């Protein structure tokens with residue numbers, strides 16, 4: 001409504017301006033500014049969130065509602081007519097990295113993000129740009145990202161749009177204009193490797209933000225700021241600092257008792273809250289998922305063991321005070337990168353004849369949890385993927401029963417799930433009509449083991465303290481040098497579940513804790529699957545990717561698990577779509593990562609069947625031989641070691657960073673410039689000149705060319721990079 005008035009207003013401005021009466025135009029601009037100041041554009045508040053069903057056309061938060069359900073009550077696009085879906089519009093985003101945001105759509109405007117905290121405000125009906133915001137981002141941060149430059153979207157609240165930049169600043173923008181209302185530095189110690197990839201969340205009158213960096217040397221925390229002024233309200237650390245230096249808040253004194261006094265306080269310990277949060281306005285509780293430890297092998301981090309609170313936890317915090325109300329730890333003594341940062345869904349479920357206000361999460365550790373969200377009581381937990389690090393979760397104690405198979409501290413073990421988790425950041429969705437949760441599930445183990453050399457803390461570097469290998473052929477898997485010293489996959493996988501990497505769309509009944517149906521969604525775009533949304537039209541919406549540059553949006557019957565239709569899009573889809581309506585017409589919008597730019601793609605019934613600027617060109621033609629080999633065997637071996645220590649955390653998964661066995665001629669030519677001079681810092685690859693010498697870069701290059709030949713010489717179909725049908 002406001003939006004229509006605003007548009008009409010603008011056309012009046014131009015009519016008036018053309019007739020020369022500039023004063024009227026100026027007065028109107030002032031009027032708009034006053035309206036924006038008063039918060040009448042995108043004026044989301046608690047009342048509107050609580051009445052979200054009364055505004056089915058809006059997508060208010062990342063997960064649409066305060067429950068973060070990724071469910072739209074719209075049914076105009078449904079099982080019966082989904083084949084009539086076509087393109088409504090597209091909008092190009094200046095980003096080449098993976099796009100992980102689900103747009104927020106409110107009052108006719110769509111707000112979404114690029115890969116470093118850029119914000120795009122678009123007319124949700126036409127895709128026309130209203131404004132865009134580009135934060136200045138220090139390229140140094142690119143170095144300390146585990147999984148590429150990404151951003152998971154905005155929060156919209158009372159006329160402001162909140163976004164965090166990759167380098168750790170939180171911005172409040174005016175929703176009508178994109179002007180910066182305030183900006184704060186959320187990083188308390190810039191000598192450590194913090195970054196932000198998550199979206200801000202709103203809890204009453206606070207905007208809350210966490211951070212990333214637990215593969216490096218970050219000590220996790222979340223901070224709450226006053227939504228209006230940006231003033232810091234409170235900060236909650238997710239792990240203690242060195243007890244000798246005292247504790248910032250009382251919860252840390254009790255948390256410290258779950259750590260060895262000789263823990264590696266110097267390394268930061270991790271626990272970063274980099275993605276999932278939710279806020280229940282009725283209970284006035286903010287829920288936060290926390291991340292893995294660092295070093296990741298507990299024996300290096302907290303030698304005598306302990307639960308290591310608050311790693312891998314779900315925290316319930318009073319947003320007024322910042323005090324902890326309850327916590328639940330999913331993985332005590334975390335050693336497998338099992339974050340509990342995955343998105344949290346709030347729902348009311350009838351359990352044993354009683355309606356319970358629950359919180360649901362499918363964290364990386366492979367168990368699906370249902371907790372009473374008022375008390376934190378564990379109601380149920382069952383594996384939604386293959387799990388071998390634990391046998392089950394004891395409902396009385398709330399604790400998992402860990403297994404010998406999960407202990408890789410003495411010898412390498414094949415462990416399910418992998419460091420990718422049974423489910424990662426990609427949103428799952430809850431459909432209250434079917435009663436099912438749709439999980440983008442990952443069936444993938446990894447071989448976990450210890451390096452042969454003792455752990456040495458390296459500042460602002462990867463400090464995992466353990467090694468993982470994918471159970472696939474190829475340079476980052478079974479052909480790695482270390483694999484030659486470890487037992488073979490045949491030995492390691494004996495008696496274990498199927499270790500082939502696969503992804504599934506799993507429809508999970510959260511009350512019965514069992515699988516209702518599944519579709520295999522394995523593709524070659526990476527290991528993690530893609531985000532999910534669901535609708536009252538009986539649909540589950542999810543991306544499928546041919547590879548990192550070409551995907552399609554699939555529409556699945558929410559009850560039966562049958563794919564009804566799909567539409568090809570110019571790029572790979574990773575995030576969940578948003579579903580909304582403007583002026584009575586329903587749309588589905590999703591972000592796609594293209595070759596040299598990203599796209600926002602919107603669909604509607606009766607839309608255009610194809611896009612004109614579909615991108616078909618690729619970085620490297622498939623099947624062409626790599627560039628000629630360089631370097632000696634010693635150089636290649638050194639390159640492999642350096643690569644494993646410095647590069648593999650990003651570059652082993654093509655959805656996170658380019659597959660370096662498929663480098664273009666141009667990339668080969670500028671290899672040392674890229675690695676040492678930061679010539680691609682703008683694209684997410686910062687300079688490593690402070691940790692790698694010219695000799696090191698040459699060795700890594702020689703190793704990568706060797707690895708490319710290994711891949712090339714293998715029969716097509718045997719490796720991740722060549723396999724399109726796995």
Ligand code: CA
Pocket residue numbers: 214215291292337339
């Ligand atoms: Ca991690």
